[in-house]
Amino acid sequence: MSASIELTDLPFGLLVDERGELRPATSKVERRLSQMAGMYADAEAERAAIADGDPLVYEVHQYDMPQHPGELVVCTTILHAGKVGEEFFMTKGHYHEVRDRGEVYYGLRGEGVLVLARNDAAETVPIGPGVVAYVPPHWAHRTVNTGSEPFVFLAVYPGDAGHDYGTIETEGFPQSVVARDGAVLVTRREQA
Ligand code: S6P
Ligand code: ZN
Secondary structure: OOOOOOOOOOOOOOEEOOOOOEEOOOEEEEEEHHHHOOOOOOHHHHHHHHHOOOOEEEEEEEEOOOOOOOOEEEEEEEEOOOEEOOEEOEOOOEEEOOOOOOEEEEEEEOOEEEEEEEOOEEEEEEEOOOOEEEEOOOOEEEEEEOOOOOEEEEEEEEOOOOEEOHHHHHHOOOEEEEEEOOEEEEEEOOOO
16 A cells, blocks of 8 residues: 555545435446446346337446545435336446455445355345444445335445455356345345
């Protein structure tokens, strides 16, 4: 770590609301379905949805920090409601580039599931308003909106964690979350 890195040495407050607005935010990311092509099990439904308007799946609003382990990044995710085939809208999912960096999520609105994977192990944690969910170091993580309104949560993670999307793009998650017979079901993922 460079000694010249500029650390944030003054306290401050951010305003967050249940819509996921973070004020101020220093960066915003929008992910449309075409930017996560190949991640849903039903390839035909995925192609059709991209052709039919390419829906906005989620947004991330972030207050960026120096890439230093002592700093904490704060961001919100607004994961919209929808399905591709029977699979609920979800984030791409990632490992932290620095594998031993954990993370905390805090539910603000809607209903969702945090899906985690490590080696052959798989776990899920339901998140709703007021729930604090813990992502331990070394676990890949993604969220899924299992409701009919936006699923919104706040996340806090170390400044140097980084994001490894490539491993998930190659290997996928062992579990997917689907709507079947009117119920929310966590299933063994069928590869696309
Ligand atoms: C960052 C944290 C979240 C996700 C966001 C979008 O470490 O886990 O802010 O970035 O939910 O998911 P993804 O997988 O596209 O980064
Ligand atoms: Zn993360």
